[in-house]
Amino acid sequence: MEKEIIIHKHPIGIFDSGVGGLSVLKEIKKILPCESINYFADSGNCPYGSKPKDEALSLARKNVEFLLKLNCKLIVIACNTVTAVAIDSFRSKYKVPFVGMEPALKPAAMQTKSKKIGILATENTFNGRLFKQTFEKYTRGIEVFVQPGYGLVELVEKGEQNSEKAQSLLEKYLLPMLAKKVDTIVLGCTHYPFLENMIKKVTKNSVTIIDSANAVAAQTKRLLIEFDLMSNDAIDPEFIFYTTGEKTIAKKFLSFEKGSPYRFEQL
Ligand code: DGL
Numbered sequence: 199m200e201k202e203i204i205i206h207k208h209p210i211g212i213f214d215s216g217v218g219g220l221s222v223l224k225e226i227k228k229i230l231p232c233e234s235i236n237y238f239a240d241s242g243n244c245p246y247g248s249k250p251k252d253e254a255l256s257l258a259r260k261n262v263e264f265l266l267k268l269n270c271k272l273i274v275i276a277c278n279t280v281t282a283v284a285i286d287s288f289r290s291k292y293k294v295p296f297v298g299m300e301p302a303l304k305p306a307a308m309q310t311k312s313k314k315i316g317i318l319a320t321e322n323t324f325n326g327r328l329f330k331q332t333f334e335k336y337t338r339g340i341e342v343f344v345q346p347g348y349g350l351v352e353l354v355e356k357g358e359q360n361s362e363k364a365q366s367l368l369e370k371y372l373l374p375m376l377a378k379k380v381d382t383i384v385l386g387c388t389h390y391p392f393l394e395n396m397i398k399k400v401t402k403n404s405v406t407i408i409d410s411a412n413a414v415a416a417q418t419k420r421l422l423i424e425f426d427l428m429s430n431d432a433i434d435p436e437f438i439f440y441t442t443g444e445k446t447i448a449k450k451f452l453s454f455e456k457g458s459p460y461r462f463e464q465l
Contacts, residue, residue, distance in 0.1 A: 206429050209234035209436070210418065211270030213261040216244035216355050216443065217451045218389030219276025222299070225415035226274065230422070232429045234436040236268050241443025242465075245351040247320025247387065251283045254322060258284045262292065264440070271427045274418055275299065278319055278386050278410075282326025295425055297418050300328045301386030302410045304336045309406065310382045316343040316375035316405075319386025320351070329386075343380060345371045347387060354389040357447050360396060368393065368400045376401060385409040392451070440465055 210230070212223050216239050223237055238261050240246075246254040258280040265273055274297045275281050275288075281298035288296050301323065306315045315337075323329055324344055333342065353364050372383065383405050385391055391409050398407070422428045429435070437460045441448050445462045452460055 205271055208269045208271040209236045210272050211236050211265030212274040212276050213238040214277040214388055215246040216241040217448055220451050221388050221391040222276035222411045222414050225411040226418055229415050229419055232435055236270055237439045238265055239441040241355055241441050244355050246279045247322050255284045276388050278323040282323045282328055295421050299410045299414045301384050302408045303332050306382045306384045306408050307336045307340050312379045312381040314341045314378055314380045315382045316380040317384040317386050318345050318347040318390055321346045323386055343375045351389045354392045357450055359392045364396050368396055372400050382406045
């Protein structure tokens, strides 16, 4: 009994190769306001998306072990790339429940009218088993245009998501999709929602933009309930942001939080 109460108080661990996973954290906080959260951004080693798989896997394993030392009761991999290269290995190695994520192909396939969708993600995400499986399952009869978003993650990490460079990369990646009459674009990397304003500008608001953050938040809640790990409202949640990079940039990304209730730790 005593032990259970303690576990309920433990934080949820969320990690990403960098600040991208904050797009997921934002949705998790909306539906789980009583949960303490430890967020780990490996910005010092970002990006993972084009790294050899073994290297990305071993970096991700260090992140998980860091969060486990902090007693995280559940871990959200707020990164499509890490999910693609590591989730199977993590689920068999560690006891804690994991929530992973993948590009939102299913909702995109269900709502496209032109039957043409575009996807931006990292190379490692496109090369993973999960993406191939989901692709085969949900995109029959739909034309899918796949584009690695080379260089975009680096810009977001520098806080340059509204720069000319971001605009020109997005034009290079998205205009060919628009020419093919794509009406839906899937953001298959958690850094890309921070480019949403620029994507809207480049596409002149002509497409529906879909990401997986809401679905990940909902799945996090489902698993907390299933494993009886939910915190209760008698507890004041605590938020700690750990980064291997610059904390000044991270603070800007958390400015959506009024009063900025985070403790920042640079590692
Ligand atoms: N944010 C990550 C994702 O969702 C990956 C970024 C990277 O490190 O390349 O895929």
